[in-house]
Amino acid sequence: MPIKVLVAKPGLDGHDRGAKIVARALRDAGMEVVYTGLHQTPEMIVNAAIQEDVDVVGVSILSGAHMTIFPKIMTMLAEREVDDIAVVGGGVIQEADIPKLKEIGVREIFNAEASTQDLIDGIERIVAQTGRDRSRREAAGTAGAGQAASR
Amino acid sequence: MIAHRVHRDLARAISAVENGVTDYRGALARFTALGSASNGTTxxxxxxxxxxxxxxxxxxxxxxxxxxxxxxxxxxxxxxxxxxxxxxxxxxxxxxxxxxxxxxxxxxxxxxxxxxxxxxxxxxxxxxxxxxxxxxxxxxxxxxxxxxxxxxxxxxxxxxxxxxxxxxxxxxxxxxxxxxxxxxxxxxxxxxxxxxxxxxxxxxxxxxxxxxxxxxxxxxxxxxxxxxxxxxxxxxxxxxxxxGDDSNAVRAVRFEIVRRARDEAVRGALAALDTPDAAAVLDRLRDHELTRNDAIDALQHIFGGTAHAH
The missing domain is CATH 3.40.50.300 (P-loop containing nucleotide triphosphate hydrolases)
Known part of the structure; x- marks a missing residue:
């Protein structure tokens, strides 16, 4: 199954060229990429991640607001009892903040030096680790499905 | 209003059918927040x-x-x-x-x-x-x-x-x-x-x-x-x-039935092409013993035969 990724662009900064390049690179790596456009609130990002049932949410932040936006996203995902969607970040994020973000559950930060290939490899690794191969995850719970289908 | 829980279950159910993990009925059985709207007596x-x-x-x-x-x-x-x-x-x-x-x-x-x-x-x-x-x-x-x-x-x-x-x-x-x-x-x-x-x-x-x-x-x-x-x-x-009236439902059902019949026919033809009889015809085609049209006629005959056998 293709890996499904949400590329989200929160906050007030109006630059999404990077996010669009990322979206294309992930597509060319065979992923299904949902792109949401600019000026997303954490609530919009979380709702989109849930409705699209993505494997990974990639949040691009250039404005320096990462220490407010990531905690909000992680809290809202927890409130909605979502524990199987990985969150990663990219953009301009200070080294010193990376451990703090990982502490609240952000899986990986891809800084400006990261290549698109680093990003592809990172996402594939995270999905493999999470075991959130969507087919396998659902297969574990479909014991009753065959029964229902044969009714 | 639709509960958040329903959004989550609907999203996961769609993934399950999209990825071929289960069919529509299986998904309904597994994601119980779905169907609750129609479980009432009315x-x-x-x-x-x-x-x-x-x-x-x-x-x-x-x-x-x-x-x-x-x-x-x-x-x-x-x-x-x-x-x-x-x-x-x-x-x-x-x-x-x-x-x-x-x-x-x-x-x-x-x-x-x-x-x-x-x-x-x-x-x-x-x-x-x-x-x-x-x-x-x-x-x-x-x-x-x-x-x-x-x-x-x-x-x-x-x-x-x-x-x-x-x-x-x-x-x-x-x-x-x-x-x-x-x-x-x-x-x-x-x-x-x-x-x-x-x-x-x-x-x-x-x-x-x-x-x-x-x-x-x-x-x-x-x-x-x-x-x-x-x-x-x-x-x-x-x-x-x-x-208005539901005349489109008639059109939709006709379309779907034709589509399924076509899919079935394609599967049948592919299966027939896999038989030894068909392979023999294709071998003769490869060896210049048959023209393309002869081969198509011969295969058509074989397909007809398998269709009757069903």
């Missing part, structure tokens, strides 16, 4: 399914955004299934329809799901039909299905939608030609979007002339989705069609 009205189709760049997503607004204003809940094409080379896809629908992102009465076409050819994804049924079970009043940008032959939406809106734009001379050739037979409503552009009246007139030649009553409307002009008229036309 029969629930089924969702009305609106199909939005037309050439790429005609403004389908922006129009869907306006329709969401109108449907919500009337107090109904709405699920949107928006299909974008998969790359036939990498199987990847960029799904961008949500960009135009962001205003509704926080509204629990609105569920938006993007689907990659996964190289299915008919303008929809293989799981779109099941996704629509699941959204219905989740209790949404209206389901809007937006196809990939289509030309003349992607008519799969017929099997899914109750009402089909074909969207085009002015100055797409060839676009109108394409619509004439292919989408004419499935349109319940024509929309010339971007009606502030030169040529809008000419395109609309063109379509009206064509519609007049047919038997069905097909409104031709003009909209500017960007600012909402003409959208109230479109909503009124949609409501009229939704309240």
């Amino acid at each position: 029969a629930r009205k089924r969702a009305d399914v609106i199909g939005i189709t037309g050439p790429p760049g005609a403004g389908k997503s922006t129009l869907v955004d306006r329709l969401i607004e109108g449907v919500r204003a009337a107090g109904e809940t709405v699920a949107v299934i928006a299909v974008d094409p998969s790359s036939p080379f990498t199987h990847g896809a960029v799904l961008g329809d949500r960009v135009r629908m962001q205003r509704h992102a926080g509204d629990p009465g609105v569920f938006i799901r993007s689907m990659a076409s996964r190289s299915a050819g008919g303008g929809l994804a293989p799981a779109t039909r099941d996704a629509v049924r699941l959204a219905d079970e989740a209790g949404f009043d209206v389901v809007i299905v937006e196809t990939v940008g289509v030309g003349q032959v992607e008519l799969e939406i017929v099997a899914v939608a109750d009402v089909i809106v074909v969207v085009t734009v002015p100055a797409l001379g060839d676009g109108v030609q394409a619509i004439k050739a292919g989408l004419t037979e499935i349109a319940d409503i024509f929309v010339v979007n971007m009606a502030d552009r030169p040529g809008a009246n000419a395109s609309a007139t063109d379509l009206k002339h064509m519609v007049r030649e047919g038997k069905r009553d097909i409104p031709v409307l003009q909209t500017i989705a960007q600012d909402g002009t003409g959208v109230p008229e479109l909503l009124a036309a949609l409501n009229k069609k939704r309240d």
